[in-house]
Amino acid sequence: MSERVALPQVERDPSLPEAITIYEVGPRDGLQNEKATVPAATKAAFVRRLVEAGLGTVETTSFVNPQWVPQLADAQEVLDLLGDLGRGATRPVLVPNERGLDRALEAGVGAVAVFGSATETFARKNLNRTVAESLEMFAPVVDRAHASGLWVRGYVSMCFGDPWEGPVPVAQVADVCARLRDLGCDQISLGDTIGTGTTGHVERLLDALEERGIGTDVLGVHFHDTYGQALANTLAALRRGVTVVDASTGGLGGCPYARSATGNLATEDLVWAMDGAGVHTGVDLDALVATSVWMAEQLGKPSPSRVVKALAG
Ligand code: HMG
Ligand code: MG
Numbered sequence: 001m002s003e004r005v006a007l008p009q010v011e012r013d014p015s016l017p018e019a020i021t022i023y024e025v026g027p028r029d030g031l032q033n034e035k036a037t038v039p040a041a042t043k044a045a046f047v048r049r050l051v052e053a054g055l056g057t058v059e060t061t062s063f064v065n066p067q068w069v070p071q072l073a074d075a076q077e078v079l080d081l082l083g084d085l086g087r088g089a090t091r092p093v094l095v096p097n098e099r100g101l102d103r104a105l106e107a108g109v110g111a112v113a114v115f116g117s118a119t120e121t122f123a124r125k126n127l128n129r130t131v132a133e134s135l136e137m138f139a140p141v142v143d144r145a146h147a148s149g150l151w152v153r154g155y156v157s158m159c160f161g162d163p164w165e166g167p168v169p170v171a172q173v174a175d176v177c178a179r180l181r182d183l184g185c186d187q188i189s190l191g192d193t194i195g196t197g198t199t200g201h202v203e204r205l206l207d208a209l210e211e212r213g214i215g216t217d218v219l220g221v222h223f224h225d226t227y228g229q230a231l232a233n234t235l236a237a238l239r240r241g242v243t244v245v246d247a248s249t250g251g252l253g254g255c256p257y258a259r260s261a262t263g264n265l266a267t268e269d270l271v272w273a274m275d276g277a278g279v280h281t282g283v284d285l286d287a288l289v290a291t292s293v294w295m296a297e298q299l300g301k302p303s304p305s306r307v308v309k310a311l312a313g
Pocket of ligand 2: 029191193222224254255264
């Protein structure tokens with residue numbers, strides 16, 4: 001008899017929500033750190049394949065200063081190639097400032113994400129601003145985006161540790177989240193940029209946010225997998241009521257302005273865990289793995305995802 005294809009045996013885990021929303025960041029966070037230029041047509045094909053695999057929300061690209069992130073300098077071209085598939089409230093793009101918003105509006109996007117930092121050092125390195133200055137920079141972006149009918153996400157980086165400053169107090173993170181909420185962001189994504197978070201830390205941060213009136217209904221979690229903790233941390237957040245999880249197909253990712261950042265939680269690892277626990281994601285795991293295998297060929301290097309390695313083998 002031939003070997004059976006591995007699939008997780010489904011045993012419903014009642015501590016987890018019945019369904020989650022995966023916020024796919026592969027085309028943006030996944031590719032922004034790649035040194036070799038990926039052609040716009042490949043990026044557009046990547047987004048298309050992700051949508052076909054069942055991912056509802058896909059962050060497509062960034063309208064940042066192209067000198068800061070040359071890999072995503074072709075944002076407009078990628079959106080042109082995508083046509084309607086790249087527009088709408090479920091295809092956000094990153095914008096840091098009004099210049100980025102102008103470009104995004106011109107491209108016809110339906111959602112944007114501003115990205116702040118819980119620490120001063122990373123705010124300087126990533127945005128060339130203090131934390132306060134970056135929040136001032138975001139204020140008109142959020143207002144104008146809303147006035148144009150766009151959905152707005154606010155990221156907070158370095159929520160669980162900073163490579164220059166070390167530990168980051170949860171109250172400091174909660175302050176920045178509260179500022180983004182007060183600016184009017186529709187959702188706040190908690191970024192573990194360098195992957196140092198652990199489960200108790202996730203709990204403490206969610207406690208601190210709840211005390212500030214920021215409930216799990218407006219939160220997303222964004223774990224990088226540097227230390228192999230991303231899935232455990234995600235499960236901890238889901239058990240507390242979070243239902244939006246950022247992930248990157250194939251486990252691609254990293255931030256060019258934080259060297260210790262490696263790939264995000266691999267979407268395949270998340271989908272495997274959710275499929276086994278009877279949590280609906282809407283994603284076809286086989287189609288996703290095939291996409292990662294294809295993308296690995298384009299990038300000339302294997303996917304770091306354990307699930308991709310196991311299923312693609
Ligand atoms: P700056 O150098 O201070 O910008 O950079 P500036 O306002 O002084 O402008 C300088 C020049 O850049 C001007 O041109 C602007 O027009 C131009 P000039 O007048 O000299 O010819 N410029 C732009 N051009 C196109 N698009 C724009 C834009 N903005 C200015 N949007 C800035 C400040 C914020 C722009 C810069 O620091 C930047 O682009 N940073 C982006 C860094 C980045 O993309 N990092 C990765 C994403 S964040 C991340 O990965 C973390 C996350 O995944 C969560 C997590 O893991 O924690 C989200
Ligand atoms: Mg990230």
